[in-house]
Amino acid sequence: MSTPSTAAQPDVTKHFTSSILLWVRTDQPRQTGMDYWKGPHSGIISATPGLEEYRQIHLAEHNPGRWPATGGVETSIPIDRKIDGVAEVTFQSALAPAQGRKQTKLAYQDEINVFRRTLLYAGPPNSSRWYDVAGPGEKVGARVLVYLRRRDGAGAGEFRKFVKKQLVPALTGTGVLKELRTQTFLPWIEKLWDTPNVAHDNPHDQHFHASLILGFTDTAARDAFFTGNVIQDLSDQLAPLVSAIHAYDVTAALTYVKKGEILPHYQQ
Numbered sequence: 001m002s003t004p005s006t007a008a009q010p011d012v013t014k015h016f017t018s019s020i021l022l023w024v025r026t027d028q029p030r031q032t033g034m035d036y037w038k039g040p041h042s043g044i045i046s047a048t049p050g051l052e053e054y055r056q057i058h059l060a061e062h063n064p065g066r067w068p069a070t071g072g073v074e075t076s077i078p079i080d081r082k083i084d085g086v087a088e089v090t091f092q093s094a095l096a097p098a099q100g101r102k103q104t105k106l107a108y109q110d111e112i113n114v115f116r117r118t119l120l121y122a123g124p125p126n127s128s129r130w131y132d133v134a135g136p137g138e139k140v141g142a143r144v145l146v147y148l149r150r151r152d153g154a155g156a157g158e159f160r161k162f163v164k165k166q167l168v169p170a171l172t173g174t175g176v177l178k179e180l181r182t183q184t185f186l187p188w189i190e191k192l193w194d195t196p197n198v199a200h201d202n203p204h205d206q207h208f209h210a211s212l213i214l215g216f217t218d219t220a221a222r223d224a225f226f227t228g229n230v231i232q233d234l235s236d237q238l239a240p241l242v243s244a245i246h247a248y249d250v251t252a253a254l255t256y257v258k259k260g261e262i263l264p265h266y267q268q
Contacts, residue, residue, distance in 0.1 A: 009169070009172065010131045010132045010172050010180075011131070011132040012129050012130065012131050012132070013129070013130050013132075014125075014126035014127075014129055015052065015053075015090050015091075015126070015128040015130065016090065016091045016093070016094055016096075016123075016124075016125040016126065016127075016128065017090040017091070017123065017127075017128030017183055018091075018120055018121065018122040018123075019086050019087070019088055019089075019120070019121045019122075019183060020086065020087040020089070020119065020120045020121075020193065021083050021086055021120075021121065022037070022083065022085045022087060022117075022118055023083060023084050023117040023118070023199075024037070024084045024085075024114060024115055024116065025114065025115065025116045026116060030061060030084070033084070033114045034058060034084065034085065036113060036114045037056065037085060037114050037115075038056065038058070038254065040110070040113075041107075041110055041111075041113070041114055042054075042254075044103065044106050044107050044110055045087065045089070045103075045107055045256070046256040046257050046262050047262070048089075048099075048100035048103040048104065048107075049096070049100050049103070050092050050093070050095075050096025050097065050099040051089065051090065051091060051092065051096070051100070051257045051260065052090045052091060052092045052257070052259065052260055053088070053089075053090040053257055053258055053259070054087070054088070054089055054090070054255070054256045054257035055087075055088040055090075055254065055255045056085060056086075056087060056088070056252075056254045056256070056266075057085055057086040057087075057088055057143075057145055057213070057250055057252075057253055058084075058085050058250065058251045058252040059084055059085055059086070059145065059248045059250060059251065060248070060249040060250070060251050063077055063082055063248045063249055064076060064077060065246060065248075066144055066226050066247040066248070067146070067226070067231075067235070067245045067246070067247035068226065068227075068231055068232070068235065070239055070245065071239065072239055072243075073238070073239050073242060073243060073244060074243060074244035074245070074246075075244070075245050075246070077246045077248070081206060083248065086145065090128065093125075094125045107195075108195045109196075111195045111197075111198045112196070112197040112198055115198055116198065116199055117198060117199040117200065117201070118195060118199075118200065119188070119193070119200060119202050120192050120193030121183070121185040121188060121211075122185065122186055122192060123183050123184050123185050123186055124186060127160075127183065127184050128181070128182070128183045129164075129182050129183075130180075130181050131168065131172060131180040131181070133177045133178060133179065133180050134178040134179065134215075138178050138217070139178065139217075140178045140179045140215035140216065140217075140253075141178075141216065141217050141218035141219070142215070142216045142217075142218055142219045142221070142222040142249075143179065143213060143214065143216070143222075143249075144214045144216075144222060144226075144247050144248065144249060144250060145212070145213055145214075145247070145248045145250055146211065146212040146213075146214065146245060146246065146247045146248070147208045147210070147211050147244070147246045147248075148163075148208065148210040148211070148212070148242050148244070148245055149206075149207065149208055149209060149242055149243050149244035149245075149246075150209040150210075150241065150242060150243070151240070151241055151243040152243070154241045154242075156209070158241070159184075159209060159210070159241055160184045160210075162241055163184055163210055164182075167182075167212075167234070167237070168180070170234060170237070171212075171214070171234075174225070174230050176216065176217075176221055176224075176225055177214055177215060177216065178215045178216060179213060179214070179215025180212070180213070180214060181212070181213040182211070184209065184210045185208065185211075187207075188202060188207050188208075190202070208244075208246075213253075226247075252268060253268065254266040254267070255267045255268075
């Protein structure tokens with residue numbers, strides 16, 4: 001999984017990002033919940049002081065797991081834990097979350113209107129990394145969101161080093177990605193996002209420890225990546241360290257706050 005020493009490594013920017021995994025209510029049509037999240041709920045989050053970026057990752061309703069079968073690794077996404085979307089919230093500084101407490105309280109109160117379960121995963125400052133892999137004018141036409149679960153017995157430090165030193169160079173070395181973002185998470189703690197009237201059940205064997213957002217030119221490039229030889233090499237390298245790889249097809253990535261500014265209309 002190493003890349004040639006002559007390969008140019010992309011520029012990277014480091015950020016302080018939290019991801020909130022979301023499951024919409026099942027007592028109403030799924031699209032009703034997704035639309036409410038996209039509309040009224042987005043306004044509450046966008047108004048939070050101290051945000052550098054706020055992006056909603058909408059996931060396809062049919063998501064059995066795009067990662068190919070890998071021995072000893074869960075690649076099929078369990079129906080009862082299948083995520084509907086992810087709120088990707090990036091702060092301007094480590095102190096910024098404290099600035100948004102009033103707005104966060106409003107978000108807490110509004111969650112019951114749209115979600116049945118929410119789980120917040122956070123990493124320390126600079127643990128979220130965005131890699132500049134797109135050329136001038138290149139756009140992302142298809143995305144996949146990947147969650148990794150560290151295998152019991154694999155050390156947290158070893159895992160983070162693997163993501164940074166081996167997985168990322170292997171991914172960027174393919175030359176096909178037009179977007180690459182990674183997050184490595186601190187241990188999950190319910191009290192960080194213990195909203196009322198919404199479930200936060202998250203058994204230890206269901207915890208995630210890292211995420212990747214992979215962007216491609218189009219669905220054909222995405223499909224070729226996940227059926228080619230590269231993915232098999234990645235799987236072989238990941239298998240000793242991870243017990244689950246859940247790869248979700250993304251239907252939309254909507255940006256509401258960008259570079260600290262609330263946008264008049266979300267950008268795709």
